[in-house]
Amino acid sequence: MKTIAIDIDDTLNDFSETLAAMEFTYDEKYGLDQETFKKYLHWIKTEMPDGERKNKELVKLRLTLHREIYKAAKVKPGASEFVQWLKSEGWRIVIMTYRDLRYVLEDTKDWLQENGIPYNYIFSTEDKTSMCNVWGINYLIEDSIREVVIAPEFDIQVFYPIMQKHLDMEFETKAIGYSNFKELKQCIA
Amino acid sequence: MYSLKVELLKKFYSTMDRTVMKLEAKDYGFDFLDTILNPITGTQLDYAEIKGNIPKYKLSNLHPKVYDYFLKCHIEQSCNVCGYFDKLQNNVFVFNIDGTEKKEGDELAEDVKVAGGIITKYLRKVNIEPLVVLSGRGYHLWCRMTEPVDNEVLADFILRVIVRTLATMENSGFDKKKVNISKYPHDNEQQNCSLRLFGSKHVKNQVFSHIFHPTQGALSEADSWAYFKEHMDNQSITPEHLTDAMEKLKGTYFEVERRA
Numbered sequence A: 001m002k003t004i005a006i007d008i009d010d011t012l013n014d015f016s017e018t019l020a021a022m023e024f025t026y027d028e029k030y031g032l033d034q035e036t037f038k039k040y041l042h043w044i045k046t047e048m049p050d051g052e053r054k055n056k057e058l059v060k061l062r063l064t065l066h067r068e069i070y071k072a073a074k075v076k077p078g079a080s081e082f083v084q085w086l087k088s089e090g091w092r093i094v095i096m097t098y099r100d101l102r103y104v105l106e107d108t109k110d111w112l113q114e115n116g117i118p119y120n121y122i123f124s125t126e127d128k129t130s131m132c133n134v135w136g137i138n139y140l141i142e143d144s145i146r147e148v149v150i151a152p153e154f155d156i157q158v159f160y161p162i163m164q165k166h167l168d169m170e171f172e173t174k175a176i177g178y179s180n181f182k183e184l185k186q187c188i189a
Numbered sequence B: 001m002y003s004l005k006v007e008l009l010k011k012f013y014s015t016m017d018r019t020v021m022k023l024e025a026k027d028y029g030f031d032f033l034d035t036i037l038n039p040i041t042g043t044q045l046d047y048a049e050i051k052g053n054i055p056k057y058k059l060s061n062l063h064p065k066v067y068d069y070f071l072k073c074h075i076e077q078s079c080n081v082c083g084y085f086d087k088l089q090n091n092v093f094v095f096n097i098d099g100t101e102k103k104e105g106d107e108l109a110e111d112v113k114v115a116g117g118i119i120t121k122y123l124r125k126v127n128i129e130p131l132v133v134l135s136g137r138g139y140h141l142w143c144r145m146t147e148p149v150d151n152e153v154l155a156d157f158i159l160r161v162i163v164r165t166l167a168t169m170e171n172s173g174f175d176k177k178k179v180n181i182s183k184y185p186h187d188n189e190q191q192n193c194s195l196r197l198f199g200s201k202h203v204k205n206q207v208f209s210h211i212f213h214p215t216q217g218a219l220s221e222a223d224s225w226a227y228f229k230e231h232m233d234n235q236s237i238t239p240e241h242l243t244d245a246m247e248k249l250k251g252t253y254f255e256v257e258r259r260a
Helices: A015-021 A034-045 A056-072 A079-088 A101-114 A128-135 A145-154 A181-188 B002-012 B030-036 B064-075 B110-125 B151-171 B221-235 B239-249
Strands: A003-006 A092-097 A121-125 A139-141 A157-161 A176-178 B017-025 B044-051 B054-060 B079-084 B089-099 B131-134 B138-150 B179-184 B194-196 B211-213
Touching: A003 A128, A015 A034, A015 A056, A034 A056, A056 A101, A079 A092, A079 A181, A092 A101, A092 A128, A101 A121, A101 B044, A121 A128, A128 A145, A128 B044, A145 A157, A157 A181, A176 A181, B002 B064, B002 B221, B017 B064, B017 B194, B030 B044, B030 B054, B064 B079, B089 B110, B089 B151, B110 B138, B110 B151, B110 B179, B110 B239, B131 B221, B138 B151, B138 B221, B138 B239, B151 B179, B151 B239, B211 B221
Parallel strands: A003 A092, A003 A139, A092 A121, A121 B044, A139 A157, A157 A176
Antiparallel strands: B017 B054, B017 B079, B044 B054, B079 B194, B089 B138, B089 B179, B131 B138, B131 B211
């Protein structure tokens, strides 16, 4: 059986756009003072400084805010139909995410169901290339630069939704970019 | 022998949710999933994850016999079962102490050992003898109750001990940032974190979860099982004892020998 791994955030949904557009107002429930909240929110919306990646307060706030985004993000046009098509073609579908499913499994499952996205399994990992490699998954749909560059080196066929970050990418890749799911379907069919 | 140990584990962790578990195994792949997700038993895979090269499987809808089967595998050392705490009340609570920095070999970081020692000291002050179990990079300090107690009460008690421990560490020149102390169960209804049960070898480093005896130090595997039972029979505390301990802890603070 052919198996394909599919990322969620910025692949099936518009995570980054929703995050950029959503306004979060300060609330004492976050357990931070207003200035810290503002600083952390900026990092969450832009980029986390390397030295702050183990900052527990920051990680907790990011998880809290990301949960809101996971619920609010919209499915990309054609995504549901594309995954349904894969299912009808007999593919084994693995939803492969960086999300910490200890905390957001139900949100994730609800979103997939509400948007009519079928799947066989949900996998969570910080290293999708290794997980695909070890599990014998030869196809990956993914936006992350890291996987787009590295995974093809392990004979994993990667398809990525072309975003600005890919246009700015300094690395060469054998991965295939696509503009919409119709185009992706043509690549895979 | 295995069935006795299975029953011991079930008795010790009697309030854990036996319809779910996280399974840590060396095995992986879709054929392996087909094996453990046999449709006759109804076992479901909520998700699989790889962290630190160990495949982990969050399983749900477990039939009691399937739960027992995996406990047997846990005892036979072919996998690790991590249990989920009840969402409201539990008969066990745990201080999970880990080092935040990677160390070479099996040696635990000094700050981790110090933290474990200080927590034990605070618990003994209020007449609680923890069951100290070697985990991967630190210790699990299990405390068992004779009856289930609300998670909020348990979490409150644990937090009071942790706060005192970190203060003692800081004032004695130890680096509390090198230690991560987490509490189980949590103080909210979302008990979504699991913890490895006593009695298996760690899937990654193949080290058995040895128990540290209060006077004899690290015990052998056989002696660890014997002490596990002895501790359950003799050291489980009543809810009244916990209430009393909460009171006694007020105003209690230790200094320890400063780091050289």
